[in-house]
Amino acid sequence: MSEYVCAKCRRDLEDTAINRVGMQCSYCGSKIFYKKRPNIRKRLIAR
Numbered sequence: 001m002s003e004y005v006c007a008k009c010r011r012d013l014e015d016t017a018i019n020r021v022g023m024q025c026s027y028c029g030s031k032i033f034y035k036k037r038p039n040i041r042k043r044l045i046a047r
């Protein structure tokens, strides 16, 4: 089970390709991933 999701299309990383450059979404090409958390809606609030 992947614990990362694509930052753009929100697909699980397990559905995406991991190439020699590193993690890259095979659907949208994004290289930005979020780590799944139990509370995904929680955000840091910078003041």
Ligand SMILES: [Zn+2]
Binding pocket: 006, 007, 008, 009, 010, 011, 025, 026, 027, 028, 029, 030
């Ligand atoms: Zn993607």
